[in-house]
Amino acid sequence: xxxxxxxxxxxxxxxxxxxxxxxxxxxxxxxxxxxxxxxxxxxxxxxxxxxxxxxxxxxxxxxxxxxxxxxxxxxxxxxxxxxxxxxxxxxxxxxxxxxxxxxxxxxxxxxxxxxxxxxxxxxxxxxxxxxxxxxxxxxxxxxxxxxxxxxxxxxxxxxxxxxxxxxxxxxxxxxxxxxxxxxxxxxxxxxxxxxxxxxxxxxxxxxxxxxxxxxxxxxxxxxxxxxxxxxxxxxxxxxxxxxxxxxxxxxxxxxxxxxxxxxxxxxxxxxxxxxxxxxxxxxxxxxxxxxxxxxxxxxxxxxxxxxxxxxxxxxxxxxxxxxxxxxxxxxxxxxxxxxxxxxxxxxx
Numbered sequence: 148x149x150x151x152x153x154x155x156x157x158x159x160x161x162x163x164x165x166x167x168x169x170x171x172x173x174x175x176x177x178x179x180x181x182x183x184x185x186x187x188x189x190x191x192x193x194x195x196x197x198x199x200x201x202x203x204x205x206x207x208x209x210x211x212x213x214x215x216x217x218x219x220x221x222x223x224x225x226x227x228x229x230x231x232x233x234x235x236x237x238x239x240x241x242x243x244x245x246x247x248x249x250x251x252x253x254x255x256x257x258x259x260x261x262x263x264x265x266x267x268x269x270x271x272x273x274x275x276x277x278x279x280x281x282x283x284x285x286x287x288x289x290x291x292x293x294x295x296x297x298x299x300x301x302x303x304x305x306x307x308x309x310x311x312x313x314x315x316x317x318x319x320x321x322x323x324x325x326x327x328x329x330x331x332x333x334x335x336x337x338x339x340x341x342x343x344x345x346x347x348x349x350x351x352x353x354x355x356x357x358x359x360x361x362x363x364x365x366x367x368x369x370x371x372x373x374x375x376x377x378x379x380x381x382x383x384x385x386x387x388x389x390x391x392x393x394x395x396x397x398x399x400x401x402x403x404x405x406x407x408x409x410x411x412x413x414x415x416x417x418x419x420x421x422x423x424x425x426x427x428x429x430x431x432x433x434x435x436x437x438x439x440x441x442x443x444x445x446x447x448x449x450x451x452x453x454x455x456x457x458x459x460x461x462x463x464x465x466x467x468x469x470x471x472x473x474x475x476x477x478x479x480x481x482x483x484x485x486x487x488x489x490x491x492x493x494x495x
Contacts, residue, residue, distance in 0.1 A: 164386040172199035182298040192371045193399040193414035202287045204393040210284045214327040216274050236260050245347030252346045254330045261316040285325050288437040304450050313445035322440035330432035335424035346418035352466035353400035357437040360390035364432045370415040376404040408449035
């Protein structure tokens, strides 16, 4: 999977953090100003929003329409392009389990790479133009990502194209993906089932994530505070990040946190499970996440060499290992709690 999760937490405290809003207007002329703003956001909250990024709102909405077209297909058709852990692409439903909850997220997703073979895409007869139009959208997202990469490279003292080369989607071994997401609707007049989670708390393991949201379909919440990319601890104060038309919500991932020797912060986030009909969004929620992931053969090490040098492939495997171990610990804790409750019940 493309992200790693936190240890268990059931916090419900909230605060109104300011989310930096960064304009990419006149990028070449304003690159020093933009770089300073990005570095400040990366060093503090690890989250920011982008405006004037060059992707038309019409193109974002067109991709959302393609996403709806895909998810509206029968499961029997979607299962013809199943998720494959080997390639980190394909469709899955209710399969992603977070260590923060020990239970599956209540969503379905379809994940795609730039160089994915034709047989891994929905058929042209099922959704005409899906592959060609989606690849066009992915190229636009990649263009925005590469601007951010130039700024982060400058901030860390690397050559301008350092991170761009490490995330070259034209090469074999590229791992960057676009994930289309659909969270299931709930009935606001019925209590939310116990153990129901739209997306449990987690931190992404990629370089930087570009998240596209639909206005009116809220639920994203952030909780800054991560001090090292290897940690799974979680603070207890959340901030809602409401969707705004045309804005891209971005967050630093574990990869960039490691590559910056923990200078930049990979931030915990989740999609809130609606529990209050007066304030929460219960309808179907669509979002799209563009995960900038390293080419398998690139070499990863920060300027201060805080962590040993690893390849993109090795970093990915280590992230999956941490996720698996955290999930096993959560499951063991859940079993232990259940046994304790049985013992208490038996004693009474």
